[in-house]
Amino acid sequence: MEQLSAKELRDRIAAGQTSSVEATMAVFERIRQFEPTIGAYISTCEEKALEAAADVDKRIVAGEPVGQLAGVPVAVKDNMCTTFGATTCASRILENFHAPYNATVVDKLLAADAVIVGKANMDEFAMGSSTENSGLKQTVNPWDTSRVPGGSSGGAAAAVAGGLCFAALGSDTGGSIRQPASFCGVVGLKPTYGRVSRFGLVAYGSSLDQIGPITQTLADTALVLNVIAGHDPADSTSVNEAMAAACDYLEELEEPVEKLKIAIVPEYTAGADESVQRALSDAIEVYKKLGAEITEIDMPHLDYATAAYYVIATAEASSNLARYDGVHYGHRTQSPKDYVEVYSKSRAEAFGQEVKRRIMLGTYALSSGYYDAYYLKALKVRNLIRGDFTSAFEKYDCIIMPVAPTTAFKIGEKTDDPLQMYLSDIYTIGANLAGIPGISIPCGFDEDNLPVGLQILAPAFGEEKLLRIARMFEKETDWHKRTPPIV
């Protein structure tokens, strides 16, 4: 059952060849078997999932219309609000938080008749690149259980790779969908900023955060994007129809892009591991054979993306996380001596070290005397970086580069050195700063049989073409068909 893609499963359920209850029971059977090892979920909701599955089956038998994801078991990263179960953000400060409303994307999944099986583990408040910053549990990489799944959407990527769901939603602020997708050998799309509603997504860096699909195939990515994309009156930064009209991402997916022009940035990506470089060269050869024209370009400001990001994202985070004050919801310290301690002790007791570090960094960058030197400077650098992308897309359809400089690293390898951990995001951050879409697709394996991801970046609102470009590669290769040895 787990060999099917989400779309294949959906089609079989719709055709009456299998039932959603059967698929959902199989997923929970696998969860019982593998979840103790993988640790992808913070919580699961079997009873609710089976009820939803039975309802879909009943409606299909009765010939009633069903949604685009009818009966498909999916996972949702635990920073998206759900009225069922807790929404923890993998933080002890929200360990017992029960959201009073669903995130828009959750409502859209439910409206499409998807079966939500659980909430996936993540780095606390999406701050991290390995899911080791989860305050609640450890997730391992299904390809090698001594390694990290990547992050911050590590639980979602591990769940898809491990067959513990058929597709998942992650969120990406600096690479948090693409990097774990790369580490776990699955497909991960960060859509254009504003393409998908952030309403009900617990905020980290509001000008950078974007929700997107983590799936087994590109057809699944298109299918899930069809369900979650679109304007939302509850999110004023989601784009309206006039700016980016809705489209069916599945419709043209099989159409190759004619006269494809691809840019590569060899100087910028020279620091990646040899195995990653090799997979990238092989991928370039695949596109060349398909008739694409490959051009080396220089993007002089991209090298400054990580520096700018860790000022902008932490500044926004320090402001966003001020809401955790122990007053309205979340953890409150026992017997504070005054109201200041309600804040300072509640936060000190329940935030993990990385969250504290980023709040401190952001507060510093915004504080009097440092604002111009750090925050304002970073916003100007951000403009230069966006300019690099704008110039590139005037001539080329897309840019390809590695997703991360390495494959999945060992658990504990980078936890003592935050800066080294930050540098695992160097290739993904640019897309968030520029607001453009980026995807990670499986493009090979290293000598340890760990997956390598290929990143493709496209102009803002260019998802339709981006998915087609990625699909051209997927059709020519079978990297996405390999499954982890544990499975």
Place this chain on the structure above:
Amino acid sequence: MAEKIDEAQVRKVAKLSRLELTDAEVGEFTGQLSAILGYVEKMNELDTENVEPLAHCLPISNVFRPDSVKESLGTEKALANAPQRDGDFFKVPKILDVGSGA
């Protein structure tokens, strides 16, 4: 350019952040934040004299809507996650000293 951060500054930032840190944490953060700020300062290699700051990628403008009455969350839902409540209110320690007046 600003100097790297010292322990006194870390304590000040912790206070601004409303984070009570242990002495060990202050020491650890001082080293780590100094390293991160050292890296971040590579931005100074770029001349940004005539560059506009970019806070938001999309050409979006303010969104207006009619000021009309809509259904709200309701008291029970709004209070459901309160660490402490008193009737229909969030309960917190007193924020004024006795006799401090107003």
